[in-house]
Amino acid sequence: MNTIVEANRLEKHYGGFKALSGVSMSIPQGEITGLIGPNGAGKTTTLKAMIGLCDVEGELSVAGRDPRIARHQLMHDVCFIADVGILPKWLRVNQLLDYVDAVHPRFDRNRATKFLGSTEIPPRKRIRELSKGMVTQLHLAIVMAIDVKLLILDEPTLGLDIVYRKEFYDRLLNDYYVGNRTIVISTHQVEEIEALLTHLLFINRGKIVLDAHMSELETLFTEVIVKPDQLTQADGLGPIHKRELLGKKAYIYEAVPRAQLEHLGEVGTPSVADLFVAKMKEGSSVNPLSDSMKSSNDE
Amino acid sequence: MNRLASIPFVALLWREVLENRTLFIWAPVMLALVLFVFAAWLISMAPNDQVSISIQYLSEIFDGLSPLEIAPILMILAVPFMVILYVCALIYLLGALYQDRKDLSVLFWQSMPISNATTVLSKVVTVAAVAPFFSVTVLLVFYTLALLCLTLLGVAYEVQVAGLGYLFLAALTSLILVYLSAFTATLWLMPTVGWLLLFSAFARRAPFLWAAGVFILIGFLEDFLFGSQYLANWVESRANPNQYLIYNLSDVTERMFSYDMLFGVLVGSILLLGAIFMRRFID
């Protein structure tokens, strides 16, 4: 499998705060990868490091380049939308298009104009006069008109209402995700993009705690709705997470063969959201399973 | 225009103009308006015969003189505009690599395939060539309107106004000198430009305090620790505007390629290089 991003032991300190403590990951080409973690887990720092907007220690290669020394060459191949409205507020919409048109050799102005035509964004308005949803639409329209290998989205729909959010992801999937393009999306709202993703990265406290293809989840993780009389046995097999579900108990197991679990109750694959909660809780307490988890990461 | 605007570097310069139109365009326009209103008020207060004599005098004294020779003295009229340009350039340079980090748009600018060196260079060119262009354009309009008013007044008072033509030609020539002076001033002051951009890229807040504070600190430390005043000498030895202003077209090469000019550009480039590397740390 071709990878477009390779990171090895990335470290980043902000004063005494360790934003990244050894992030290692590889992002496959042509997939939609979700970088998922709670607030302050290091998502933004990781993404910014990938496009040379923040200096980190460790080995890092994006589209065959080191973003720390070749940011501007890299930007021919990579686009970025951030969580906050980063478009310059004092520019008008058409001035922004002029600028990108002049500066980015892979920008197709007609395509951007076409996308904008289907929105309600007036081309003469200043960006500061647009609503947050419109700014995101505008940024997406620009980015979708740039033919790049890798698109990086950092919490792109934060603070948008449901209509804009849904439209955003529809657009992304239908109009953008073609050919061999790669998309990386970071978010802490898992449910929203669960159906979209083909690859998962969980990040917590500056470390990658899960790096798996969606199709691998089935073999790696099992969720069991445990029968009341099997509870002690179920506890004995070392679930990584337990939760109440309509009066029943649902346990999530990692790297335990399904054959061993089937007699405990109803067996299935956990949802990404449940898995996320399980993985985040796991890191926050001392857990005997953390070693086996680590080894499964390294594979 | 469209062809020109699609050159990446021109787009960068245009971006600077759009962001700083208050500094580059509205500041000189306001100054021109104030001066114009003030002049109109003066003329309206003066007795009629004095006005007509003054116009005749203005028309006669320059009559027949080569515009090239009168131009330097007319540069004095542009002094308020040059002062405003200096102040605006100072404000601009301190904000140039700071403002976009503050409003987070730096993430957008940095996501375009433009290198940090090109970005910093575009700021220098903006100060050297683009901002003076607007000052001079405003002055041109100002001079034209002023001469037009004088001519009309002169005709109304029935005095000879043909000589005002020489005044106008000289005023136009002086604008070329003003523009060239603003350009050589930026080159000569490259250490200052570099210093301001360095701290603009460095500071998380109050770039002016950093820039001024560190300068004073270094000067003080040098004196205190080594008993020398190289920094102070350096600044003092090149603090006279006559070292870089251009009063005559034949001055240009001499100004541009003097030892002090070239050494200043070299030293300024060290600071600019620092600013370019600093740009990697935008968080």
Added chain:
Amino acid sequence: MSLLKSILLRNRFTILLATLSLYMLVLVMEGALTGREARVIDFENPFFDLNIRDFEDFQDSQRNEDDKDFLTDESTIL
């Protein structure tokens, strides 16, 4: 070399320090070599000695010297 580079480019403070050190080094070296001192500029341009009351005299003198360079050589700086 790459070690030096990685130390100097570690964060914004090291870059500032490195830049200012180099700047001062070059200044001091040049200052010591050339004995740089505050330069007194002897600037002579006839137009700046102009007294507007004598403008007619001045105008005549300029017309008479039309073929000469009106900036004297002493106006050269340095």
